[in-house]
Amino acid sequence: MSAKYVYFFGDGKAEGTGTMRDLLGGKGAGLAEMTNAGVPVPPGFTVTTDTCSLYSASGGKVPTEAAEQQAEAVRRLEELLGRKLGDPADPLLVSVRSGAKFSMPGMMDTILNLGLNDRTVRGLAERTGNPRFAWDSYRRFLSMFGNVVLNIAKDEFEDEIRGLKRKRGTDSDLDLTADDLEELSGAFQRIIHERTGSDFPQDARVQLDMARDAVFRSWNNDRAIFYRKQHNISESLGTAVNVQAMVFGNKGKTSGTGVGFTRNPATGAGEFYGEYLLNAQGEDVVAGIRTPKPIAELKDEMPKVYAQLREITGRLEKHYRDVQDFEFTIEDNVLYMLQTRSGKRTTQAAVRIAVEMVSEGLITKEEALLRVEPTQLDQLLHPRIDPDAAVTVLAKGLAASPGAAVGEVVFDPDEAVEMKAAGRQVVLVRNETNPDDIHGMDAAQGILTATGGMTSHAAVVARGMGKCCVAGCSGLRIHETEGYFEVGEHVVKKGELLTLNGSTGEVLLGRVPTIDPEESGEFRTFMGWADSVRGLRVRANADIPRDAIAARNFGAQGIGLCRTEHMFFAEDRLPWVQQMIIYAPMAKRHRARVERLHRDLLDAVGDKKSRLESDVAAAEKDLAGPQGKLDEAIGKILPFQRDDFRGIFKAMEGLPVTIRTLDPPLHEFLPKREELMVERAVLKERGNDPKRLAEVEDVLRRVEDLHEFNPMLGHRGCRLGITYPEITAMQARAILEAAAGLVKEGVRVFPEIMIPLVGDVTEFRHQRAVVDRVAREVERETGVQVPYLVGTMIEIPRAALLADEIAGEAQFFSFGTNDLTQMAFGYSRDDAGKFLPEYVDGKILEHDPFVSLDQRGVGKLIAMAVEKGRGARRDLKVGICGEHGGDPSSIDFCYRTKLDYVSCSPYRVPIARLAAAQSTIRAQSATAASSTA
């Protein structure tokens, strides 16, 4: 059998069905379903999405079979309606509309009244006895065809209309007579000839083919491509073309057209919602040329039609079990439904509608939960720009962290802190941020950066803080020392007001009003359902007590990642951290010598023994200095860390808190190598400050010692803890002392100590021994037994490959998918900006693997590690704490891979809760489906 490219519908039955969205598009499937359901729909046919794909692939040809099937469908349509395309006596007119699988409003083009030409227009006029209607239809068709198919600017036609109206001294289209409209039709044909060099095609079949091809081409127009990229819609889907007999809302006062929703799509309220126009065609309503009336007025103007419309749309809502967004036309008092589809709605409306439909018994709680896109919830949790405000968009960057922020521009993090202290609100503007800037980011309302992607430092930290951030706004040229930035034509100075829209990436001039989030009763009900459905637990990544409190308020069931090093950067701690870093290696060298000598001493006798004894004394003296400095530094850092942990434990009372030991390479805490090199060169050149020069050379030497070519693959994570076990010991002590103190006070704490960057079980064993030793000490000292776990991050591919060995010793796994992605792909997050955007644009990768987990590759490592890990330790606790923990499709993967929890930034916790619930529901219905099959 040959392929079927064209599906007919009409006369109460359709060749397609409502389930064939892939092939017929959403609109085509809907028309088929409505036809089959007995809804009054004008008949027609759908040319499939496959035809579009073949059209694109062949460089603009439809298969011969498709053309033949289309001709046959036209023939059937002509037969059904008793009219013929191009028949001057009684012409069949059709609409041609695009219809992709997913609704893409405004993205695709539509043509109405196709089939009119210089002869059929007169036939139509005669047949309907309404020349004005005929000529109005013709001029509308000509301008639409000219614009959509032939690419002539709308303005050219509009200018002509405006000119004529001026001549007639009116400003309403309705005042134009049939003759005026005939004159316009002639003028429009002249425009078409001038602009294209060819006559307007009079042959209706040629018109139809050209219109169909224009729809196919419009799949690849820039707006459509942009929309699909924004909404993650596959490029390969293609669009269908729907050809449908025209019905006319512009046949006079007994005709009309309208659009509506079965519920309010902005608030979710259960009210019939929409608008209509009498004596008009659909695009008059949509295009806003005339002001439509609220649909309630139709009840008075046409009570019977109104009742029928309510009855049909009510039936449609029940049939589709969702809010319907519908279009209708009334032709001579007869109602036709042109389209119905699930209505787009705001998040607020989505939640309310879902909850109310459950109480109406229309849908189940599970269905309700599937009706809200998890990422949409972000809108409910952050302040947002007032949608009615007038704005001046300066630039657009990446929507890196949602919400809205208004503040004075500031470039220096320290200044941000001072201004905040003075009660002012600031927006921190940086080329890029780094860990040194955290205090400034914390003080700011929002952060704007010129470089860096969705997972840049600024983006990650801002999301963690729940703070609005626009990143990678490449149009910005920042002149920090001069105190201003340029963008396009604009210059914005320090202290000027700026508004950021972190949900769209827009940078707005001045203060734009914002709306604060508020939590509705429906939202609480809704999230409660999500929690009761899901098995996957949701934790948050939080480094400080304040974030932990926020996380708990958002429903976090524990902390999945507390990064201890963020505490190191605070101004009052950094000098001690630096002292620790400088003296740890020095003390280590001396200690190794002392130990070696002691070992030799064990076996020594006689002279050798006494020689060794004096060597030992000297070596111990050499060790004393650096060891003292190291001990002092550690002694200073310990109480800071203990206090921080205490705060977090208290905030999360009764819930587990996973704390990761030191991860970044040590040189991150020291001054930058290049800057020191430059300073040294300048000091040498000047020759007037030998003291500072000596200092700089000394620091540079230590920095050089720690310098790495690829820090991401360097001396960090547990590698540090193994070479400097005193750091791990200090952190373990801070954790366990804080916990012991709280246990004494009756607070329930569940610390989980996490060893980062483990690649072999031996590494884990080493670090676990350090933690366990400290735990015994603290228990002895405090008399309190703290319940604690020791586990590891799985973030090195080799750890996933050898997860069974590691699980033999580790009590939990947490997938560090940021690093795991970096190493599995061999991409550095910091550098991938050089090629990743091109990879995503050029379809080398389906999506940025740092945003949505690469399930095919990285996911394979995760699945392997879970299987091996649980094989070795049945009750192994397994979670994920990378950036992916807040991404719904990644969460779904975690659910399917049977993780115990996901951990994400506090503001993404509700998203994760809903995503987890949806995964459970989808899996259950798949199981139910397969068990009944």
Next chain:
Amino acid sequence: MSAKYVYFFGDGKAEGTGTMRDLLGGKGAGLAEMTNAGVPVPPGFTVTTDTCSLYSASGGKVPTEAAEQQAEAVRRLEELLGRKLGDPADPLLVSVRSGAKFSMPGMMDTILNLGLNDRTVRGLAERTGNPRFAWDSYRRFLSMFGNVVLNIAKDEFEDEIRGLKRKRGTDSDLDLTADDLEELSGAFQRIIHERTGSDFPQDARVQLDMARDAVFRSWNNDRAIFYRKQHNISESLGTAVNVQAMVFGNKGKTSGTGVGFTRNPATGAGEFYGEYLLNAQGEDVVAGIRTPKPIAELKDEMPKVYAQLREITGRLEKHYRDVQDFEFTIEDNVLYMLQTRSGKRTTQAAVRIAVEMVSEGLITKEEALLRVEPTQLDQLLHPRIDPDAAVTVLAKGLAASPGAAVGEVVFDPDEAVEMKAAGRQVVLVRNETNPDDIHGMDAAQGILTATGGMTSHAAVVARGMGKCCVAGCSGLRIHETEGYFEVGEHVVKKGELLTLNGSTGEVLLGRVPTIDPEESGEFRTFMGWADSVRGLRVRANADIPRDAIAARNFGAQGIGLCRTEHMFFAEDRLPWVQQMIIYAPMAKRHRARVERLHRDLLDAVGDKKSRLESDVAAAEKDLAGPQGKLDEAIGKILPFQRDDFRGIFKAMEGLPVTIRTLDPPLHEFLPKREELMVERAVLKERGNDPKRLAEVEDVLRRVEDLHEFNPMLGHRGCRLGITYPEITAMQARAILEAAAGLVKEGVRVFPEIMIPLVGDVTEFRHQRAVVDRVAREVERETGVQVPYLVGTMIEIPRAALLADEIAGEAQFFSFGTNDLTQMAFGYSRDDAGKFLPEYVDGKILEHDPFVSLDQRGVGKLIAMAVEKGRGARRDLKVGICGEHGGDPSSIDFCYRTKLDYVSCSPYRVPIARLAAAQSTIRAQSATAASSTA
């Protein structure tokens, strides 16, 4: 049943057997086997290696059962010989020797004559009628016990002997009388008392326990640990202790002792080889205190004993089917064999013996091939230091690339080139090398670096060049500008002569004589056997024709990796490469704009069209400049590359040549960022050269654009080829034009184009399309069809995980195990020096994974990729081209994983050939064993 710790042997039968080397050690197993074979061996018993492990683990205690079994064995020995330990009338004397599974000569300690004390010495004197012998034995025992068990320096005892000899006016021990020796015994006991504070233990059973424990402890002395690390011997094996009845070679002129080999261990010649001393104990021969006689003289002195010795050792060689290294003692004309074991031999001897034993019918070819350690072959391929030369060792670094080199010290690569051109030989001394230094490395005889490990740039490149290199010689302090380096007390100036021993890592002062390699007939026969046995093919990594020729001479069956970028650094090419790098991104940006405008133009009409047309013209003008520069640079580089490839193809006529497209990140070819920053700062400070400042700022801007935080994970490999397809196209063209030219001349060429750093099949598909397009062009232009393959490196973990998809498109895989190891472990090779040595020392890792493939982790990825790859494409060619391709244990892994070939540096090709043959043989014999089982 309780554990057996002690194994008895004697009276023609032994409790152990020759196969129990794990438990009894090599020596103990040998004694058991010899006893069972009827060889005259003094009776005794072996305390097992398990006992040693328990001793170490318990902090110095032997299990009670072991002590009991030992007491029982002593009782049996006493019974068998009719003498008792400590019996003053007729004392039993024993030797106590270590014996680990693998022979560790000189590493462990031995005690003879144990059982003597102040009373038994007199009993012995009476029983043997030889007081001098008794006192000589006693003083020897005392000094050995004092030194080995009690840690007193040998010198203290030797001083006493020298003093006495001086007093007696003689310089031979033999002139000392029984009374003298008695006096010495007293003096020795006084020394022991002084040094330890305790009396020498008179109880023979206490002596035995102390000696046994000293042997156990010696397993962990520094020399032993060092030896094991050098020879990859497991720490957990432990040593056995062999207690054996003493026989005496020092009972007078009818007694004696000797050592020997059944063949010459230096040359391999089939001659009885050894030396002996009459009236002496074994350590006199070994320690070199007296000069022993060649064993041939024994034939005259004791013809019957000599004949018996030849008969027994001949029988032993046949029994063990290998050269025997034996020790014997003659007591009153009775021959005792004390030890026999496989004789250590030079590589030259190993090869000759193996080949000759085959022709003698003693062993099979397969056994012969197993008799030579593959890495030993290095000695035959490089010049080496004359072993008889006197040397001054300045320092010791890593034996990074074998061989020997003599030359004048030079620090600057350019100077190295000049000096070489002037006919001088140089040794290049650098802190570390980088790609800029390659011309200097090429000009030098050898390379010495202060930092960097076995896989540092210097090491890898030197091995590739077959050039001697000592790397990571951390004692060196190089003052390059001042023209000297310091090491310890020494200062070595530029121009002074230095000798490097790349096989040991020693740096020697002055010119030390070297011996050139020569290829013997036996070597050729031997390697021929290896080739006939192995299935795994061996290719070489070579970037230039000269290396390819060397590789072919060493038996390479193709090139497995030709790195195209090494050709980029040559002085006459680098400026063009830099031009390409700078203009490629610029041209790309302009081209994108032109393309976008052209696309818009397609749909445009009217005014818009004409506006766009002028935009296009302007954009095309903007593009012309950079594109011209880019085209010019590519046009210049192409012929260079084509010539290089032509040379390599010619050298490898008839064999496959795998060429990798560009891999390193582009900034490697530009000046260093930090240096530019410093220069800019200094120029700004001086303010007198604005032109140069502008230049520096311009270059710096471009370098900053290309700067990466983690270049290893950055914009490199196929990522470059995808963003700049013109580079891939240029390289493909150079390869295919060179090949087409040769095909025309009748030369058979088999280019295999390898795409690096592929992580997804889409990347490969993109690059393959570029190559195929160029291939079609070249075919059209030249009329020649070149047979070529396009394949990929598997060096990204994700590529291994998705190897089935990739194999759907790629014609071959080559494992880039350097990168695969880096990413699987998350270690940067350049930075791992900060923790890897400590990891290996501290047993966190068994070995450096960059030297020997991590079979448990990385190996799992390789095995997975092979399986998936071959699953998708049955005839997929699979090889390995990382540094591991020349490491025998990694080669064995490749064999077992069913790779088609390994590729290694030219000088390691013979090693790989032998290693591959051994793998085949071992696998076949394992199969044979399991099929008969």
